[in-house]
Amino acid sequence: MEVAEQKACQGYASLNILSSPLTIDPSLPLPHIKNHIVELCKDMFKDWSKLDDSCFLVERISGGITNLLLKVSVKEENCVDVSIAIRLFGLNTDSIIDRQRELQATKYISAAGFGAKWLGVFGNGMVHSFIIANTLTPSDMREPKQAAKIAKQLQRFHQVEIPGSKEPQLWNEIRKFFEQASVLEFDDIKKQKIYETISFAKVHDEIVELKEVTDRLNSPVVYAHNDLLSGNVMINNEQDKVYLIDYEYASYNYRGYDIGNHFAEYAGFDCDYTFYPNRNEQYHFFRHYLKPERPNEVAREDLETLYVEANAYALASHIFWALWALIQAKVSPIDFDYLGYFFLRYKEYKGQKDKYLLLARSYIAGCKINGNIHSDQTHLK
Template identity: 65%
Template sequence: MLLQIVCSFPLFCFSDMKEPRIAAEIAKQLQKFHQVDIPGSKEPQLWNDVFKFLKKASVLKFEDNEKQKRYEMISFREIQDEVKELKDLSDLLHAPVVFAHNDLLSGNLMLNDLEEKLYFIDFEYGSYSYRGFDIANHFNEYAGFECDYNLYPDKDVQYHFFRNYLSDRPSEVQEQDLDALYTETNTFRLASHLYWALWALIQARVSPIDFDYLGYFFLRYGEYKKQREFCFSLAQGFLSSLRSG
């Protein structure tokens, strides 16, 4: 019986998440998850956490000289300016606040083949946050453990996910609703990179795990800068079209 139970919950591979049938199921389950009502404050925690991480990350000291030299290459004034500008831009989108998983990577998905049901696990980072952040954070995890962000889903793959997220009748979702969620998600795509980049800096100092967290900071912040122009332009163009419409 134990073997049967274990086998009915196979480990997810990050590449499984983009398979259309599974992506559709993840989208449907995420929509249901976002309807959960958790007692307490409904205030989104994202930017509070980011500013908290930034404050802690900016005053670190490393005993290892090489780590300290790499750390001193970081401009925290630049990061603070980026955080403030991104927050101001994302606020204009008025993204819905939901109870978010905030860490929906492949390892936190389990499929029960016997019941043909998908389950989310590990709610350590769960909190009220922005819908677009939770979705974008999931899309960023398409990069897998090799952190190949070229695997971030293209527009067609995202729209497949959005249709299944937005309605039980995916084919009836309006194009304007897809465009709005696409803009929202890809604006918060940048927030996901900033969040985990700053988180990684703190882990580089305090975590006992043998992992190059400092390198991970540079990877995520580098991807933020790489995608910044596209994501900012997308959001600004969308907002401009709303004003002119």
């Protein structure tokens, strides 16, 4: 076991939760993964240690562009079926994700009643209770009824208290990603040539300008999810319950960033930004976020303030995930066009920059926001 994994397991044990030093390669075919998952379950849950392997059913729930999520159904000796969820971290993701920070977050977020119950950890993953709910699609998130539910739950999430520094992490993370992304070398000649077309001096200048403007918005600092894409939202409509899951990127951050990043995810991995929410759709979300119980009582100026914040910080979201994608293009074994994803996100940043920075600067200067400035008819693909 690697040194980093040994330290992680020691940290987990100190929190008195179930732990195992075992690691499982997420790139293996599912039949091979199953054998390792059964071994892990028997090692972690002592009541299952003597069960026959046939008592375990392992199913793939989803596999995004970072992690692999599995459902394990166990038929115990008393014939009662029990299900748990196992998340395998993507290979080489520790260079991008602060696992200790995620550990800290998961402990408190789980205790606050968000997401699944945290059951334990192992060398390269986590074990949770299985949530009976549907994972949303990007189109689901855009439905007004679902958007209102997500807004209400996000407002609750933003009130979670996590011990430690409350410094917003956005620009620290972007700086870290920029440093890693700007010095890559690809073995694939074609990828290297594409990579060399990127002007990192220009990207750096964009980051400096964007930070200077958004800092002046004074967006409130909250405990943010930072990765509220459709795959991280689950809804049980019968119980009217919303789950926000996976806290790999969670940290204290700007309110506007968490909401703007969520809006950017309406486009899905295909980056179809014709689905980016217009002003009326955003206002619907803001009303249920700002006053969940009395959404129709939200003041116009509060809607305008959050509109400025969310759309300015959506620009930062494009920069963040564009740089992230470059690093993933180098280290990830997942079959996904990360280089192409960089250009899609960066193109959208450049296409929306003038519009939303003008809006932000006008707001900062105290100018009245008018329909000509934030008309969604000017939104570019």
